[in-house]
Amino acid sequence: MNFRRLISSGSYSWLLRKLCTAAPETAATAEVAAAAPRRNRVYSRLSGLGATGGTVSEALNNFITEGNKIRKDELSRCVRELRKYRRYQHSLDVMDWMEKKNMHLTYVDHAVRLDLIAKTKGIGAAEDYLSALPPTAKNQLTYGALLNCYCNNLMKDEALTLFKKMDDLKLINNTLPINNLMCMYVRLGQPQKVLELVDELNRRNIPRCRFTYVIWMQSYANLNDIEGVERVLEELSNDSEDKCTWTTYSNLAAIYVKAGRFEKAEASLKKLEKDKMPRQREAYHYLISLYAGTSNLAEVYRVWKVLKGAFSTVTNLSYLVMVQALAKLKDLEGLKKCFEEWESSCSVYDMRLAVSTIRGYLSGDMLEEAELVLENAMKRSKGPFTRARECFMVYFLKKRRFDLALEHEEAAVSEINNWSPFYPETATAFFDYFLNEADVDSAEEFCKILKNGKGLDSDAYHWLLKTYAAAGKVAPDMRQRLEDDGIELTQELQDLLVNVCPE
Numbered sequence: 001m002n003f004r005r006l007i008s009s010g011s012y013s014w015l016l017r018k019l020c021t022a023a024p025e026t027a028a029t030a031e032v033a034a035a036a037p038r039r040n041r042v043y044s045r046l047s048g049l050g051a052t053g054g055t056v057s058e059a060l061n062n063f064i065t066e067g068n069k070i071r072k073d074e075l076s077r078c079v080r081e082l083r084k085y086r087r088y089q090h091s092l093d094v095m096d097w098m099e100k101k102n103m104h105l106t107y108v109d110h111a112v113r114l115d116l117i118a119k120t121k122g123i124g125a126a127e128d129y130l131s132a133l134p135p136t137a138k139n140q141l142t143y144g145a146l147l148n149c150y151c152n153n154l155m156k157d158e159a160l161t162l163f164k165k166m167d168d169l170k171l172i173n174n175t176l177p178i179n180n181l182m183c184m185y186v187r188l189g190q191p192q193k194v195l196e197l198v199d200e201l202n203r204r205n206i207p208r209c210r211f212t213y214v215i216w217m218q219s220y221a222n223l224n225d226i227e228g229v230e231r232v233l234e235e236l237s238n239d240s241e242d243k244c245t246w247t248t249y250s251n252l253a254a255i256y257v258k259a260g261r262f263e264k265a266e267a268s269l270k271k272l273e274k275d276k277m278p279r280q281r282e283a284y285h286y287l288i289s290l291y292a293g294t295s296n297l298a299e300v301y302r303v304w305k306v307l308k309g310a311f312s313t314v315t316n317l318s319y320l321v322m323v324q325a326l327a328k329l330k331d332l333e334g335l336k337k338c339f340e341e342w343e344s345s346c347s348v349y350d351m352r353l354a355v356s357t358i359r360g361y362l363s364g365d366m367l368e369e370a371e372l373v374l375e376n377a378m379k380r381s382k383g384p385f386t387r388a389r390e391c392f393m394v395y396f397l398k399k400r401r402f403d404l405a406l407e408h409e410e411a412a413v414s415e416i417n418n419w420s421p422f423y424p425e426t427a428t429a430f431f432d433y434f435l436n437e438a439d440v441d442s443a444e445e446f447c448k449i450l451k452n453g454k455g456l457d458s459d460a461y462h463w464l465l466k467t468y469a470a471a472g473k474v475a476p477d478m479r480q481r482l483e484d485d486g487i488e489l490t491q492e493l494q495d496l497l498v499n500v501c502p503e
Contacts, residue, residue, distance in 0.1 A: 042060070043082075046078055118153075140173075150162060186215060208239065213233075253286075327363065335360045374388050383415065387422050466496065
C-alpha cells in the first residue's frame, strides 16, 4: 500500500470534504436533523436513479403526483447524502428542482450549489454562478466555496487573488480559508508555505482548529521532519483535548509508517483505539490498512474480528479494505478465504474486490485462481472489466508473454471506446517491454491507443523516443508531433531527439 496515497487520498480526501462543507454543515445541522427521525422516502427514490435510470425531476414530480409532499429539509438531506457518495450531478439536479419550485435557497444552499456546479460543469460555471448572485449572497460562505474549488483544482493564482479579496472584505476570521490554502500547498509540494500560514494564523489571532493541526503535521512529514511532527502533536495536546481526534492519530500513524518507524506507528494506533475510537467503520478501515503497513498480520485479523462484531453487517468497503491488506501482506490463503466469504454473501457485486483479489493472486503467481475470479465476475457483474484486465496485462508483460497481454488489451479496447490504461503501471509495463524488445511498431500502436484515450504526455514520448533509440531507428516527424501535442521539450527529450529526429 502506498502510504503517501493513504495520507493524501484517504485522510486528505476526508479533510477536503470537511473543509468544503464545514460551514454549510454547521448551519444546516438543525434543518437536516428535523428530517432524520423518519425514513427519507425521497432519498430512496433518488439514490436508485443510478441503477434504474430516469431523471431527478421525473422522480420528484412522480413522488408528488402520488400524493406525497416534499419538505425542503428532506431535499437538503438528499443533497447531503448524494454528495457524500459523489453523486454530484444528481445533487445539483435536486437543487435546480428546488429553485424551480420557488423554495428559498439560503446562503448555505448557494455555497453548496456553487461547489456542485464546479464539480459538474467546471470552475468557469461556478464563477458565473457567484457573479450572478445578489450582493447579499456574496459572502463568506459563497466566496469560501469558490476558494475551496480553486484550492482543490490547484489554481494557486486564482486562490490567492480571491483570498486577498476576502481579506479586504474582512471575511477571513476563522481557519477555514487558510486551511484550504494549506491543503493546496501540501498538494503542490510546497509544505514550507504551510508553516508560513500557521504564523499568519498566529498574527491574526485566529485559534487553530483540529484540521489545521492535521495539515501542519503533514507539512512537517513532507519535509522529512518527524521531530517537527511530534512538536505539533505536543502543541495540539497542550491546546485542547477536544481538537485531538481519531483522525489525528490515524494521520500520525500513516506518517510513521511512511517513515519506517513502525513501533511509533503501532503506538499511535493503540492510542487511537484506546482513547479516541469512534463507532465508525472508517476508523476500523484505517486501523486495518495501517497495521498492514507495519506488516502486523495478527493485528489486522484482530481488528477485522472486532469490526465484524461491532456492526450487524459488513459492507463491501470493509471487505475491500481487508482484501487489500491481506494481498499486501501476501497472506494469499487468507485472501482467498476472505474473498470467497464476501462473494458468497454479497448482495451487490463490487468489481473493486475482484480487481484487488486478482492483483493479489497474480502477485503470488496464482494465475488459474485469478482467471477464475475474472470469469465469475463477468457472470455476476455488468463491468467494466478493464481494470481487472490491466492486472493481467502487467502480469503477462512481466512474464514476457506479449501475446497474452495483447489479448486483454484488445478486450479492453473492445469493451470501452477510447480506452486507455487507468493504472500508471500498465503503460509503464507495456513501454518497458517495447523498449527491451526494441519494438518500435508495437510502441507506436500503443501510443495510438493512448492518444485516442487520455492523450500522449511527456512520459509516453520519453518512452517512445527511447524505444526508437534502442532500435536504431529515426522518426523524421517526431519534433512536429511533440509540438502538435504541446509537449515541453526537457533536456532529456532534446538529447533523445538528436539521434531519433536529427535536424
